[in-house]
Amino acid sequence: MKLEMGNIFVKDVVLGEENAFEEGILTVNVQGLRDHLLEDHRIGKVNVDLAKPGESVRIIPVKDVIEPRVKVVGEAKEFPGVTSTMATAGKGRSHVFKNAAVVTTGSIVGFQEGVLDMSGPGAAYSPFSKTLNIIVELEPKKGITQHEHEEAARLAGLKAAAYIGECARNLEPDEIETFEMNSNAVEIVKYPDLPKVVYLEMLITQGLLHDTYIYGLDAKQTLPTLLHPNEVLDGAVVSGNCVAACDKITTYQHLNNSVVKELYKRHGKDLVFLGVVLTNENITLQGKLRSCNMATNIAKHLGADGVIVSEEGYGNPDSDLMLNCKLLEEEGVKTVLITDECAGRDGMSQSLTDASPYAKAIISTGNVSHLVTLPPMEKVIGNEKAIEHLAGGYSGSLLPDGSLECELNAILGCTSEIGYHNVTVKEY
Amino acid sequence: MAEKKVVYYINQFFGNIGGEEKAHIPPEETLGAKGPAMGLEGYLQGEGTVVATIICGDNYYNEHEKDAKKTILEMVKKHEPDLFVAGPAFNAGRYGMACGGVGKMINEELQIPVLSGMYEENPGLEGAKASIHIVRTGNSAATMRKALPKMGEIAKKLLRGEALEEPKKEGIFPQGRRVTVFSDKNGAERAVEMLMKRFREEPFETELNVPVFDRVKAAAAIEDLSKATIALVCTGGILPKGNPDRIESASATKFGKYSIEGLDDFVEDAYETVHGGYDPIYANGDPDRILPLDVLRDFEKEGYIGKVHEYFYTTVGTGTSVMNSQRFGVEIGKQLKEDGVDGVILTST
Structure with missing residues (x-):
């Protein structure tokens, strides 16, 4: 499978009357975008705004982040099975506006949305303080249910990214990245001496605001399944979740999955990358046993010598993480796990709710309960009072001077368990 | 700037009082530095003065811990020290x-930093390392010359x-405090590097040592x-609408206790969940789905159970540290025991 990613580097974003890209400056057609999203009868109001790195801006509550893209060559369009007809992602050519992102906000659906600061100490904790953000603020029509609200907001973000991305169709990319990998049978013969690696990506699948979609199918209803890495990088997986903002995998992070990219980089040099196994995080014991056993069997059957396992969320799925680890290690497959920690505000608590003696190699992406104070920002997009209802916030989180006192839990993308950011934990 | 003050603690041996035959002596106080305190003071290079040295027999301390601590606290407190040093x-x-x-x-009492020094197998380490700083030392007093400069630093x-x-x-020794810091590499790069080390059978360092869990023995069946x-x-966050005690929707620091006297059912108008870790729609539609009061009342009327306890306890499990959970469990368990409760329906989500 071969995918060409045509990267177009955005230097600045402005709001205007038509979509355009010239000399690094992306112009967004505000009215056009608004009209496009209002076609969904569940959405009552759309506001479009901008937030750029270094600005004194806070966005709250953030739902999802999506990279603007367009499919230029290939049968699939953006987000096949979700915003377009099902077809295989990962083939042909896509054009991407790099450094730009659509960020959805608007009235809160649930407890799990996040906060994003574009400057100050909060900015260092979020990878999305470094992107030029096009903020899409959505207000639902009165009377719709929470499930409808969530779906409308999720689709609006994807549609906005595709609408803006369309403008990249006929541009000459600044750079073409080629992702090409043949079938495992061929690649293994090509590199007979290199260790073979599978990426086992756990997806949260626990109901409203805790769902993930694979080609549009709710991953709750799936069995562990094998994808070519290109499919992940090209829109096969989208986020439908607002699990604690710190460690949910936003759609942007699925499209730029850092473990997939790192394994790709080393493919043929240090290792043979056998593919991505997507598995879910069930809420029943039977479901956990089924998915973990089947995921292990796929990895084993593919001939994996090692597996990187990444978790999404914390608490309940710690048990899936540990079970995956145990089953793989028992089969003689070496594992490295990526997780964050719930070590309490003082960092003195044990971090996980389940443990296995097999879990000897763990990457920690931060303590979600680490407390931070985020000084006031000149501009707030959304509603700062929402902090009291976010995971990581509490009654009294909004201080009289406009500062937010909250746990990292609330900060978007901070403790990414696909290792997208650079936060970690040291023991003192 | 006022001179920084240090109070020092040593045993009868290092206080030059005597060996095993003097291990029974109660705490006594000498002004100024004595024994190893003199050595340490030298390494402070004028940045602090040992204002008093307390000497106590090892046996006395271990046999009269409570009295010894009380006396020592009084001796230390009056000096208002900036640092307390014990050992090595x-x-x-x-x-x-x-x-x-x-x-x-x-x-704990004076809220000042405390420094000691021990060998890794010293039984005193485990109980104290979370709250005080303990320098790694050799296993005998012969290594005093190495230990003191390190303690001085x-x-x-x-x-x-x-x-x-x-x-x-x-x-x-690490205190076991998990501190969030920035790394120069992202998590994915670190993960693949660690896996490569495992393949090459090179030493690697996990970023998190997994905890060892204790097992709770099940209580005897109710006769x-x-x-x-x-x-x-429950840990499913069901509580009176409006969340009167402001329990957090994740990473809870408290639990709530509410009366259900005379209540037959958790109706949706009066109860809701604040739990941030699951789909709340069905819980809010009928909170009994999480905390089955309605069924329990039926059992009570039928005489299948004696009675439903007049209070229910609730908190949010998601993201809540194990340490907080243990605290909640101990406190709730104690209250239930005192109230004569025989059994508990404990629901999670």
Whole structure:
């Protein structure tokens, strides 16, 4: 499978009357975008705004982040099975506006949305303080249910990214990245001496605001399944979740999955990358046993010598993480796990709710309960009072001077368990 | 700037009073530095003065811990020290227990930094290391000359109020505090690097040592349910609408206790969940789905159970640290026991 990613580097974003890209400056057609999203009868109001790195801006509550893209060559369009007809992602050519992102906000659906600061100490904790953000603020029509609200907001973000991305169709990319990998049978013969690696990506699948979609199918209803890495990088997986903002995998992070990219980089040099196994995080014991056993069997059957396992969320799925680890290690497959920690505000608590003696190699992406104070920002997009209802916030989180006192839990993308950011934990 | 003051603790041996035959002596106080305190003071290079040295027999401390601590606290408090130092105890067990026990007590009571030194197998280490700073030393007093300069360096930093560096760099035992920091590589790069090390069978360092869990033994079965009082407890965040005690939707720091006297059903108008870790729609539609009060009341009317306890307890499980959970469990369990509850329906989500 071969995918060409045509990267177009955005230097600045402005709001205007038509979509355009010239000399690094992306112009967004505000009215056009608004009209496009209002076609969904569940959405009552759309506001479009901008937030750029270094600005004194806070966005709250953030739902999802999506990279603007367009499919230029290939049968699939953006987000096949979700915003377009099902077809295989990962083939042909896509054009991407790099450094730009659509960020959805608007009235809160649930407890799990996040906060994003574009400057100050909060900015260092979020990878999305470094992107030029096009903020899409959505207000639902009165009377719709929470499930409808969530779906409308999720689709609006994807549609906005595709609408803006369309403008990249006929541009000459600044750079073409080629992702090409043949079938495992061929690649293994090509590199007979290199260790073979599978990426086992756990997806949260626990109901409203805790769902993930694979080609549009709710991953709750799936069995562990094998994808070519290109499919992940090209829109096969989208986020439908607002699990604690710190460690949910936003759609942007699925499209730029850092473990997939790192394994790709080393493919043929240090290792043979056998593919991505997507598995879910069930809420029943039977479901956990089924998915973990089947995921292990796929990895084993593919001939994996090692597996990187990444978790999404914390608490309940710690048990899936540990079970995956145990089953793989028992089969003689070496594992490295990526997780964050719930070590309490003082960092003195044990971090996980389940443990296995097999879990000897763990990457920690931060303590979600680490407390931070985020000084006031000149501009707030959304509603700062929402902090009291976010995971990581509490009654009294909004201080009289406009500062937010909250746990990292609330900060978007901070403790990414696909290792997208650079936060970690040291023991003192 | 006022001169920084240090109070020092040593046993009868290092206080030059005597060996085993003097291990029974109660705490006594000498002004100024004595024994190893003199050595340490030298390494402080004028940044602090040992204003008093307290000497206590090892046996006395271990046999009269409560009295010893009380006396020592009074002796230390009046000096208003900036730092308390004990030992080093090397691998001396009773001395280590005393240094650790006294050190922890002083840290808690006076809220000042405490420094000690021990060998890794000293039994005093485990109970004290979370609250005081303990320098790694050799296993006998023969290594005093190596231990004191290291303790001096740490003591100077503590007196200046400087943050200590990583325990490995400082040569101290980790306190078990998980501190969030930035790395120069992202998590994915670190993960693949670690896997490559495993393939090459090179040493690697996990970023998190997994905890060891204790197992709770199940209580004996209730002999006669028809006489039993049953309580409802949950971690699913069901509570009176409006969340009167402001329990957090994730990473809870408290639990709530609410009366259900005369209540037959958790109706959706009056109860809701604040839990941030699951789809709340069905719980809010009928909170009994999480905490089955309605069914329990039926059982009560039928005489299948004796009665439903008049209070239910609730908190949010998601993201809540194990340490907080243990605290909630102990407190709730104690209250239920005092109220004569025989059994608990404990639901999670």
